[in-house]
Amino acid sequence: MHRTRVRVVEDALDANNTLARANRVDFDRAGVRVLNLMSAPGAGKTTLLERLLAEDLDGLRVGVLEGDVQGSFDADRLSAMHVPVTQLNTDPGFGGECHLDANMVRSAIPALPLDEIDLLVIENVGNLVCPAEFRVGEDVRAMVCSVTEGEDKPLKYPLMFRTCELVIINKIDLLPHLDFDVDRLLDNLDQVNPGVERMLVSARTGEGVEALRDWVVREPAPA
Amino acid sequence: MHRTRVRVVEDALDANNTLARANRVDFDRAGVRVLNLMSAPGAGKTTLLERLLAEDLDGLRVGVLEGDVQGSFDADRLSAMHVPVTQLNTDPGFGGECHLDANMVRSAIPALPLDEIDLLVIENVGNLVCPAEFRVGEDVRAMVCSVTEGEDKPLKYPLMFRTCELVIINKIDLLPHLDFDVDRLLDNLDQVNPGVERMLVSARTGEGVEALRDWVVREPAPA
Numbered sequence: 001m002h003r004t005r006v007r008v009v010e011d012a013l014d015a016n017n018t019l020a021r022a023n024r025v026d027f028d029r030a031g032v033r034v035l036n037l038m039s040a041p042g043a044g045k046t047t048l049l050e051r052l053l054a055e056d057l058d059g060l061r062v063g064v065l066e067g068d069v070q071g072s073f074d075a076d077r078l079s080a081m082h083v084p085v086t087q088l089n090t091d092p093g094f095g096g097e098c099h100l101d102a103n104m105v106r107s108a109i110p111a112l113p114l115d116e117i118d119l120l121v122i123e124n125v126g127n128l129v130c131p132a133e134f135r136v137g138e139d140v141r142a143m144v145c146s147v148t149e150g151e152d153k154p155l156k157y158p159l160m161f162r163t164c165e166l167v168i169i170n171k172i173d174l175l176p177h178l179d180f181d182v183d184r185l186l187d188n189l190d191q192v193n194p195g196v197e198r199m200l201v202s203a204r205t206g207e208g209v210e211a212l213r214d215w216v217v218r219e220p221a222p223a
Numbered sequence: 224m225h226r227t228r229v230r231v232v233e234d235a236l237d238a239n240n241t242l243a244r245a246n247r248v249d250f251d252r253a254g255v256r257v258l259n260l261m262s263a264p265g266a267g268k269t270t271l272l273e274r275l276l277a278e279d280l281d282g283l284r285v286g287v288l289e290g291d292v293q294g295s296f297d298a299d300r301l302s303a304m305h306v307p308v309t310q311l312n313t314d315p316g317f318g319g320e321c322h323l324d325a326n327m328v329r330s331a332i333p334a335l336p337l338d339e340i341d342l343l344v345i346e347n348v349g350n351l352v353c354p355a356e357f358r359v360g361e362d363v364r365a366m367v368c369s370v371t372e373g374e375d376k377p378l379k380y381p382l383m384f385r386t387c388e389l390v391i392i393n394k395i396d397l398l399p400h401l402d403f404d405v406d407r408l409l410d411n412l413d414q415v416n417p418g419v420e421r422m423l424v425s426a427r428t429g430e431g432v433e434a435l436r437d438w439v440v441r442e443p444a445p446a
Contacts, residue, residue: 040263040264040265040349041263041351041372041376041379041380042263042369042371042372042373042376068379069352069379069380069382070379070381071378071379073375073378073379096352096356096382097352098321098350098352098353125352126263126351126379126380127321127350127351127352128264128349128350129292129319129320129321129348129350130321130353133319146265146371148265148369148371148394148397149264149265150265152296153264153265155294155296156264156291156292156293156294156296156349157264157292157349158293159292159319171371173400174371174397174400174401177396177397177400178397179427204402
């Protein structure tokens with residue numbers, strides 16, 4: 001029974017990868033680079049995007065695809081930043097999934113203003129497990145890990161930390177009030193993804209956001 | 224295609240409910256009450272359990288079933304509390320699932336010391352979506368919501384907040400350092416689960432843990 005189950009998972013992931021490649025072709029054709037942004041619930045993805053979008057991005061035109069189980073709370077927040085924001089809900093059409101997959105993103109492509117943007121940021125559903133398993137056609141993956149979540153998270157959710165090109169360690173303004181050892185987190189991170197690029201930021205105070213701005217302008221560069 | 228997908232989800236949940244009832248029969252026969260404890264990653268479930276298990280529980284004998292994708296970090300921490308702890312990993316046997324389901328818990332029952340405990344606490348995988356969808360044979364559900372996660376979480380993950388009998392609001396020691404409005408969180412909570420029992424705690428300082436101790440001794444009472 002477990003064997004069958006694993007097989008079903010493999011088939012689903014194969015189908016997903018096929019659709020992810022199709023998405024990638026569409027994004028490449030439009031000259032749009034895609035960043036898949038992931039984290040646990042409440043790690044600060046949206047606040048970080050608000051900070052980032054307020055920066056001077058050297059003319060980089062950014063659009064956001066907001067993934068949520070339901071509602072449009074984050075999309076409403078981000079639309080105040082004067083960038084095109086598209087909402088993608090996993091409930092009910094997709095069974096209330098805990099992650100975005102390539103098929104869901106594919107269904108959203110006709111609603112995306114690909115001609116008007118250079119970079120699409122896909123804000124995934126808050127979850128450290130399944131979003132890491134499903135490619136959606138992105139060029140690059142970043143995850144936000146908040147210092148309030150504990151130093152053990154890379155070891156407990158290794159796939160998420162392993163499949164990212166950037167780990168953004170957020171809420172560092174709270175460090176003086178926590179029993180949190182940044183070096184231990186970084187050691188744990190290096191155990192699962194040695195040398196992965198990482199940066200320490202506070203979306204609340206803006207500390208470190210400039211480094212993220214530089215990375216976004218440089219890394220997922222327009223084609 | 225979406226229709227088929229929803230149907231598959233419904234069938235899976237039906238099978239799950241059948242197995243959850245079978246688990247419940249086994250737990251009832253052994254006179255063991257079961258608490259399903261859920262939260263986002265890093266909300267503080269394990270630290271809270273450490274605090275709780277250090278309290279005088281009026282002779283209530285507690286066992287813990289630790290659900291994690293992989294590893295046994297939390298089980299190792301809790302075994303220092305001198306209670307029986309059983310590890311249940313969702314990877315690889317169960318495909319790396321982001322939640323526990325009734326079948327996984329069923330597979331763990333032979334390893335549980337049901338004759339030696341009155342209350343089994345099942346610490347679910349850290350995730351605010353799928354754990355809420357899968358009954359595992361529990362009598363009662365509690366979730367931990369940390370104030371660092373933002374006030375919007377009940378609205379963004381309503382099923383989780385709606386299907387719990389208790390909402391534990393953790394990390395209140397950090398409130399002076401956050402832009403967090405407790406009343407707004409409670410208003411949002413009442414929108415999805417009006418009047419649900421809630422308590423404010425700090426697993427770090429121990430504040431409010433006595434109320435949780437009283438609830439645990441009283442609510443999921445031994446049969």
